[in-house]
Amino acid sequence: MKVLIVEDKAYIRQGLINLLQLIDFEVDIIGECESVKEAVIVTKACKPELVFLDINLTDGNAFDFLEQTEQLDFKIIFITAYEEYALKALKIGAVDYLLKPVDINDLEVALQKVVNTPLSEHKQHINTVKKVWKEEDSNLILSLHDSFQVVDLNELIYCESDKGYTTFYCLENKKYMVSKTLKEFEERLTNATFIRPHQSFMVNLKFIDKYDKSGVIYLKNGKKIPVSSRKKENFLRAFLNWNKC
Structure with missing residues (x-):
């Protein structure tokens, strides 16, 4: 599975890469990005199948990225610190997310769930998250x-x-x-x-x-x-x- 990591902190990106190498799951990490701008460019060029997506980025947030790539097909596992407002949207949307610092067991569970969820269903979950987020974000x-x-x-x-x-x-x-x-x-x-x-x-x-x-x-x-x-x-x-x- 082609994987893109979008996270503004280098040590978290590296930690996630280390965990992915420890678990029994074949991934090809095609890139690392710290900003919305970089992530949009890499996603359009390399077409990942799975994106690990941080909520907060250097020049915006995860939902800015999603709006600019909504025509592309890929699955998402969100990465977030414990923030009640973000978690509420993620939980209502029934999408997979990882709390920082990322735990290897949580990572395995999230990956398995993503693999087992059809892309069309996954995209419906993401749209629900975007709707809840917009309602609360203003x-x-x-x-x-x-x-x-x-x-x-x-x-x-x-x-x-x-x-x-x-x-x-x-x-x-x-x-x-x-x-x-x-x-x-x-x-x-x-x-x-x-x-x-x-x-x-x-x-x-x-x-x-x-x-x-x-x-x-x-x-x-x-x-x-x-x-x-x-x-x-x-x-x-x-x-x-x-x-x-």
């Missing part, structure tokens, strides 16, 4: 002091973290503060259109007006966001890819 529910606030991610401009609290800044000068760190929201927001250019900030790519090469993001509302040297490369990759869309 909103974020924040637990405030006295209520639960629904935030439309299309209206969320940026988030700022300070001393264990995170403030969400939205259109129409709305803002909400929660007693959680930004880290607790990072993977959820990365699945949308957000990037973390600095330890204290996450920014919606849609609201960036320009990036100054000195290391400053200018948002459309006039706010300036610093880009740390450690996160500069990842930010630029996401920013430039976003503006190519």
Whole structure:
């Protein structure tokens, strides 16, 4: 079986390759990718039969990839960290997924299930996952002091973290503060259109007006966001890819 691994962390890709070599299952690993852009190119060129697909990628998420390859025939085993919102979609869709770090027994079970599921049935499961994901992916529910606030991610401009609290800044000068760190929201927001250019900030790519090469993001509302040297490369990759869309 021709296999493509789409995962943004090199050590996880290598770990998965090592596990595949240990089990009694014949695979031909045709490539490794860390971004949606790379994965789409390789998939169209090499036509894998099975894709191990990470939820979060450097320039988007698994569902961006699926939308751009929906005409191709291949099966999928998702790879994900423990994220309630992602797992809900996967479970409802009845598709196979592996939690990080990948366990060899779980891998064998997932592979066997994929092999035994007809492609047409598998694609129906994937379509269910995409539908559930889209229904849940546009909103974020924040637990405030006295209520639960629904935030439309299309209206969320940026988030700022300070001393264990995170403030969400939205259109129409709305803002909400929660007693959680930004880290607790990072993977959820990365699945949308957000990037973390600095330890204290996450920014919606849609609201960036320009990036100054000195290391400053200018948002459309006039706010300036610093880009740390450690996160500069990842930010630029996401920013430039976003503006190519």
